[in-house]
Amino acid sequence: MHTVGELLRHWRQRRRLSQLDLAIAADVSARHVSLVETGKSNPSAEMIVRLADQLDVPLRERNRLLLAAGFAPRYAERPLGGxxxxxxxxxxxxxxxxxxxxxxxxxxxxxxxxxxxxxxxxxxxxxxxxxxxxxxxxxxxxxxxxxxxxxxxxxxxxxxxxxxxxxxxxxxxxxxxxxxxxxxxxxxxxxxxxxxxxxxxxxxxxxxxxxxxxxxxxxxxxxxxxxxxxxxxxxxxxxxxxxxxxxxxxxxxxx
Structure with a gap:
């Protein structure tokens, strides 16, 4: 199972952004982004959502990020006709x-x-x-x-x-x-x-x-x-x- 840092790095690379690019967009330090990606810092749920928002991560995958960090999923999946x-x-x-x-x-x-x-x-x-x-x-x-x-x-x-x-x-x-x-x-x-x-x-x-x-x-x-x-x-x-x-x-x- 991938760590939240590995998943975030995957999405950052998929979006063709550097750590500095992501840091500027999310208004955090590039060092913090690096520490999160390498697993040396445990991000809060709010930080995960903040980074995911800048990376345009779909809601389904945001839940996966949260679970990988030990948090409960934030986004429900309910039937449209329910x-x-x-x-x-x-x-x-x-x-x-x-x-x-x-x-x-x-x-x-x-x-x-x-x-x-x-x-x-x-x-x-x-x-x-x-x-x-x-x-x-x-x-x-x-x-x-x-x-x-x-x-x-x-x-x-x-x-x-x-x-x-x-x-x-x-x-x-x-x-x-x-x-x-x-x-x-x-x-x-x-x-x-x-x-x-x-x-x-x-x-x-x-x-x-x-x-x-x-x-x-x-x-x-x-x-x-x-x-x-x-x-x-x-x-x-x-x-x-x-x-x-x-x-x-x-x-x-x-x-």
Whole structure:
């Protein structure tokens, strides 16, 4: 088992910061950072959280830091649909409903779908049933030949977009399951000769269902200052039409 000093050093190096950089950001001495990392000084729980905050350590990993130092975990992990997070659940559900008639969904840190609005159902009609068994993974549904992949006109661009986003996510906070998903569906050398994307926001997702073509772009919303691991690890993906024809399709379907 790693010591708290070893874990902090790991996160500092992952963020490409020197001990002096971290010390200045956290308003402590570089010597103190060095003593903590080498185990010659036992940091308080407040100091651990202070350093973790400057290192942008996810809440799940902050609990690990606290446990390694002999302190109790500080951040709870409660189900989004449970009583403790009922207000958050209602708020997220309201955001999804307000986005209709356009599609929106909630994903967790491994891109499993947690909640959707009604507009998403139209995209899942012809997806293979086994891909829709919980937990339904957004990346797998999108890239699997039995999912949406045959309907995505610019599949190479979409794969590049997902590779960029998940690669950045893994660089921030490693996760074995997400790494396995990345290696399965997004590793270099896939079928398409993917090109780097110029802009995540400007990259459309172009779907073709029969003779109809839909062009969408997406935005991602996260909770600003969550104190619960579940809220820290979910994101709302909202999709918007890129042209009048796509907008009219969703408006007409809603009517």
């Amino acid at each position: 009583a403790a997070l009922q207000a958050a659940w209602n708020a997220v559900a309201r955001v999804l409903r307000a986005h209709e008639p356009y599609p929106a969904l909630v994903i967790d840190r491994r891109w499993n779908i947690v909640m959707t609005n009604r507009a998403i159902d139209r995209f899942l009609t012809n997806v293979a049933p086994d891909l829709l068994r919980p937990p339904v993974n957004m990346v797998r549904v999108g890239l699997d030949p039995r999912g949406l992949a045959p309907h995505i006109v610019n599949l190479a661009d979409v794969r590049s977009l997902l590779r960029t986003r998940i690669g950045r996510q893994l660089a921030t906070a490693p996760d074995p399951e997400l790494t396995a998903l990345y290696e399965e569906l997004l590793a270099e050398g896939s079928e398409e000769a993917d090109q780097p994307i110029e802009s995540e926001i400007a990259t459309p997702m172009i779907f073709r269902f029969g003779e109809r073509e839909l062009r969408l772009f997406s935005t991602t919303t996260t909770f600003g200052t969550p104190l619960d691991i579940t809220l820290d690890e979910i994101a709302i993906e909202s999709y918007y039409p890129m042209d009048a024809q796509t907008g009219a399709y969703f408006t007409d379907m809603d009517r």
